[in-house]
Amino acid sequence: MMGANREVDVAIVGAGFSGLYMLHKLRQQGLSAVVFERGNGVGGTWFWNRYPGARCDVESQDYSYSFSPELEQEWEWTERYPAQPEILGYLNHVADRFDLRRSIELDTEVTAATFDEEANRWSVTTGLGETLRAKYVVMATGCLSNGRVPDFDGMDSFAGEVYHTGSWPQEGVDFTGKRVGVIGTGSSGIQAIPEIAAQSEHLTVFQRTPSFSVPARNAPLDPQFLQEVKADYPRRREVARRSPTGLPFLGNQALAMDVTEEERRDTYESLWGAGGFRIGGAFADLIVNQEANDTLAAFIHSKIDEVVEDPSIAEKLKPRDYPVSTKRICVDSNYYATFNRKNVRLVDVRESPIVGFDERGLKTQAAEYEFDAVVFATGFDAMTGALLGPEINGVNGVALRDHWDAGPRTYLGLSTVGFPNLFIVAGPGSPSVLTNMVSAIEQHVEWISDHLAHVEELGLSRSEATLEAEDGWVEQVNGIADMTLFSNANSWYLGANVPGKPRVFMPYAGGFGAYRETCDAVAADGYRGFVLS
Ligand code: NA7
Numbered sequence: 001m002m003g004a005n006r007e008v009d010v011a012i013v014g015a016g017f018s019g020l021y022m023l024h025k026l027r028q029q030g031l032s033a034v035v036f037e038r039g040n041g042v043g044g045t046w047f048w049n050r051y052p053g054a055r056c057d058v059e060s061q062d063y064s065y066s067f068s069p070e071l072e073q074e075w076e077w078t079e080r081y082p083a084q085p086e087i088l089g090y091l092n093h094v095a096d097r098f099d100l101r102r103s104i105e106l107d108t109e110v111t112a113a114t115f116d117e118e119a120n121r122w123s124v125t126t127g128l129g130e131t132l133r134a135k136y137v138v139m140a141t142g143c144l145s146n147g148r149v150p151d152f153d154g155m156d157s158f159a160g161e162v163y164h165t166g167s168w169p170q171e172g173v174d175f176t177g178k179r180v181g182v183i184g185t186g187s188s189g190i191q192a193i194p195e196i197a198a199q200s201e202h203l204t205v206f207q208r209t210p211s212f213s214v215p216a217r218n219a220p221l222d223p224q225f226l227q228e229v230k231a232d233y234p235r236r237r238e239v240a241r242r243s244p245t246g247l248p249f250l251g252n253q254a255l256a257m258d259v260t261e262e263e264r265r266d267t268y269e270s271l272w273g274a275g276g277f278r279i280g281g282a283f284a285d286l287i288v289n290q291e292a293n294d295t296l297a298a299f300i301h302s303k304i305d306e307v308v309e310d311p312s313i314a315e316k317l318k319p320r321d322y323p324v325s326t327k328r329i330c331v332d333s334n335y336y337a338t339f340n341r342k343n344v345r346l347v348d349v350r351e352s353p354i355v356g357f358d359e360r361g362l363k364t365q366a367a368e369y370e371f372d373a374v375v376f377a378t379g380f381d382a383m384t385g386a387l388l389g390p391e392i393n394g395v396n397g398v399a400l401r402d403h404w405d406a407g408p409r410t411y412l413g414l415s416t417v418g419f420p421n422l423f424i425v426a427g428p429g430s431p432s433v434l435t436n437m438v439s440a441i442e443q444h445v446e447w448i449s450d451h452l453a454h455v456e457e458l459g460l461s462r463s464e465a466t467l468e469a470e471d472g473w474v475e476q477v478n479g480i481a482d483m484t485l486f487s488n489a490n491s492w493y494l495g496a497n498v499p500g501k502p503r504v505f506m507p508y509a510g511g512f513g514a515y516r517e518t519c520d521a522v523a524a525d526g527y528r529g530f531v532l533s
Helices: 017-028 069-074 084-097 187-199 223-242 261-274 277-281 290-307 311-316 437-457 467-482 512-524
Strands: 007-013 033-036 110-116 121-126 131-139 161-164 179-183 202-207 213-215 330-332 344-348 354-357 361-364 368-370 373-376 391-393 422-424 463-465 530-532
Touching: 007 017, 007 110, 007 121, 017 033, 017 084, 017 437, 069 223, 179 187, 187 202, 187 330, 223 437, 223 512, 261 277, 261 290, 290 311, 311 344, 437 512, 437 530, 463 467
Parallel strands: 007 033, 007 131, 110 391, 131 422, 161 373, 179 202, 179 373, 202 344, 213 330
Antiparallel strands: 110 121, 121 131, 354 361, 361 368, 463 530
């Protein structure tokens, strides 16, 4: 299949949840497609994030494809929250079951894509030096694909082992007998820290911003429960498709400020006891009303006090400068209790910032720390990183990087002006990371598939969003974000974790169900906002 003249209908970039389903869907409709994947296996996010404790924060039965009833019935999830190896196993099963592997090229990074306006074709170049022609390109590149390691002075001089949670060695890491430093206390750090603490000789956690974390209460899945879910999947999935979160429940419509303090506390207690991030949706006003949000923050603070024995450490672990849920709530197993261990210390790098590394370890303004290994749990260039990695040039040779110079601009999070026939799965401007990603991905894949079928049926060669539609959508996404508390946190949703990245709230916060209705209405209206030619 190699060669300069290779041509397919669709080039798909990425073989995670998005790329695998996109390939399956396009094949079913008779289009030829190839998937380029930079990893040496399928799985995307779940291929790379193999750090100890890596686990999804959405429950197993819902973090799964709904497109195949047979797949739903035959796959047996084993825990309430799926661990990384189980999700990776599931995606490998999907690749085999639907015979996807013959169209997936591993170890193949897409380095460039250039639109040829005469032919209405994309030329897609890979790191292997091949150029392939494709009528359409689908960027199935994921929201959290490009890991970020801060640029600390002297890092190269450090003689110990260095890891990033998002590109963990496939053979695993043994921290037994080692002195380990973990930098970062987002979801990845919070999952890895208890595991590394249990294995290593000593662990130092460098925290810049504490996270709100709730107990997962993970446990083996009761086979009886799983049977009930399987029998109920059609209804369950339908609720998820219409819900604000892509999960099979609608959230409480009551307002925190309308109930008594005692009722509020009971609600929080019961959700804390149940485990998981549903506590973030305990009341409908938590994400729009600071006073309401403060009640949940105070509740979580009180829980930290209950668990952490040293009051000064408990104090440091309490987030105080942003509202709950404006950074993703973390879902943990024994995170706060880990700080009661004798071999764990917490360093607040707000108080004493990291100055740099030397051969033995790192220095803050207050002290020096020696390590055998350092783990960066420092997150990702989220949502745009993987899209802006390759050199993508559209109409008139305009680079996507330039079009998005002031922040990502899309129509529906699916398409961007000047880049005809290029579609993004779970792109900026879509609900993506604010929802159950698998639901969001399926909705996008199905919409793109229907759209391409429409263009093909009409015998057309080009689909492009209009500037008016894109302007309107950008305004709508910003307008909705402005009605919430989301802008009050320096989160990766806003690009705030990457120095120099434009501060723009990237996901669509109007809810998954409402977003789906908009996408459906656009399609029903002859793909309003797109020029088809
Ligand atoms: P996150 O949530 O972006 O967390 C990264 C953490 O690393 C966070 O605590 C950061 O502190 C910290 N960080 C980043 N840069 C630095 C520097 N220079 N110094 C000290 N600390 C730093 O990434 P995760 O991988 O944990 O989670 C990503 C998503 O995956 C998560 O939201 C879930 O959706 C699943 P900061 O908050 O920036 O002060």
